[in-house]
Amino acid sequence: MxxxxxxxxxxxxxxxxxxxxxxxxxxxxxxxxxxxxxxxxxxxxxxxxxxxxxxxxxxxxxxxxxxxxxxxxxxxxxxxxxxxxxxxxxxxxxxxxxxxxxxxxxxxxxxxxxxxxxxxxxxxxxxxxxxxxxxxxxxxxxxxxxxxxxxxxxxxxxxxxxxxxxYYPEGMKPVRIRIEQRYVRAVKGGMGRAKTGGNYAASFKATKEAMDAGFNQVLWLDGREQKYVEEVGAMNMMFVIDGKIVTAELGDTILPGVTRDSVLTLAKERGMVVEERRISVDELYEAHAKGHLTEAFGTGTAAVISPVGELEYMGKSIIINNREIGPMAQLFYDALTALHRQTVEDRHGWTAVIPRYEY
CATH class of the missing domain: 3.30.470.10 (Aminotransferase class 4, branched-chain amino acid transferase, N-terminal domain)
Structure with a gap:
């Protein structure tokens, strides 16, 4: 055409x-x-x-x-x-x-x-x-x-x-996230995997309530049991537990993020252990109590990597990595932004130069 x-x-x-x-x-x-x-x-x-x-x-x-x-x-x-x-x-x-x-x-x-x-x-x-x-x-x-x-x-x-x-005019800073317990973003068989405006409109009320309470974003739970973490606003979520990168497995309810896939690919290339599976809130809090949860960060087009310094659920907060940027978050932010600017070798065919057309 x-x-x-x-x-x-x-x-x-x-x-x-x-x-x-x-x-x-x-x-x-x-x-x-x-x-x-x-x-x-x-x-x-x-x-x-x-x-x-x-x-x-x-x-x-x-x-x-x-x-x-x-x-x-x-x-x-x-x-x-x-x-x-x-x-x-x-x-x-x-x-x-x-x-x-x-x-x-x-x-x-x-x-x-x-x-x-x-x-x-x-x-x-x-x-x-x-x-x-x-x-x-x-x-x-x-x-x-x-x-x-x-x-x-x-x-x-x-x-x-x-x-x-x-996205970080004053430098990358860890964010505060509320784990949503009342509203749900998506259900099995629904529209969660599609990038459609209704999914975002459905999130606005919970996000506003969280922001009014001093949080930056909402971490959504599954729509059936409301115990397994899914995604954050416009980002996928990743946790570093016992040195492993753990993220929710894809399905009907989670948008398959391009940045998410990029991070997992780069992690595996570096010999890191990656687990895509269900993650309960209880597991996160228990891992934190034992000192095993060392980082959490979101991945998405807008922020690239967004480190998380605090998670709050039903009034109980956990502080992650002393509200500081973790080494994994920094590593993937640096690696991806270098690929974006094409200052490092692209081994995956992800990047291209926009052609100059004749008019």
Whole structure:
């Protein structure tokens, strides 16, 4: 499918202070759009000036939340080029989410082409300071003009980009996390494995209550027994117990994070013992009491690695590693950010340089 390009006639002023970018508060000059109609398939792929979408008030996205999205980043490299990290994994996960939400899949290679062409056109927006990146948000929404409670016949896939600052402008700091005991994020057979907006909306109330109490995030438990840890907000969780990296096994209720997979791959390469299994809250607290739980950290696109300094459950807190960054968390943060910037050898084919297209 050919991608047509319409350049903006009114380019925006680019941010000059990269220390104050924040996260996805401003957007680049252009966006990518392609549309789907039942019986026709995907059509009219185009890059156009960034702007609002025109949707009917009866569009199913507003009523039944038939929507999915992805999140990835590209980085300014040492020689001025722009590099990507595991884009195919994000495209593959997008299609898995589409299947679960009864939405049409979009060819992985075409997703990559759309993203790389858009990034190439707006490459001057990619910041260069340490810890900064261009955040990329591919999204698919249902469209139409019917209130029937069924899968839509029309869909829109679009990609927008936002220069984003360092997640740790003042340095990486361990966070405080509340283990949620009242609400659940996902249940077996549900939508937890899909990257869909409803999962995030369902987490907002518990997260707000935790933040109001002085915590940074919520660690979710399984929806059936409410005793086994799953994931934290927008991150997967890992624990270092007796020198082993222990993380919840994937299933219907946990998003298969790209950063999670990267950390586990790097850990195994280094000869570390990795266990993917169920982990109960009781096990964590007992391991801490015996001095066996030495680190905990989250993994995700936004933060890369987020060390945990405190866990709280039903009013009882445990302090992990004296609220200091542990050696494992630092090791994987350094290893992944070096891969992002392509300053070390990539043995896995995870990285690529954004091509320079002729227009």
């Amino acid at each position: 050919e991608i047509t390009i319409t350049r903006t006639q009114n380019p925006k002023a680019k941010p000059t202070d990269e220390s104050n970018l924040g996260f996805a508060r401003i957007f680049t000059d252009h966006m990518f759009i392609v549309e789907y109609d039942k019986g026709i398939g995907w059509h009219d792929a185009r890059i156009v000036p960034y702007g609002p979408l025109c949707l009917d008030p009866a569009s199913p996205i507003f009523h039944y939340a038939q929507e999915i999205f992805e999140g990835t980043k590209v980085y300014r490299l040492a020689k001025g080029e722009v590099g990507s990290f595991r884009l195919h994994d994000n495209a593959r996960r997008m299609n898995r989410s589409a299947d679960r939400t009864c939405m049409p899949e979009l060819d992985e290679d075409f997703q990559i082409e759309a993203i790389t062409r858009l990034v190439d056109l707006d490459r001057d927006w990619v910041p260069s300071s340490k810890g900064t990146s261009l955040y990329i948000r591919p999204t698919m929404i249902s469209d139409g003009n019917s209130l029937g409670a069924h899968s839509a016949d029309r869909f829109i896939y679009f990609v927008i980009c936002a220069p984003s600052g360092s």
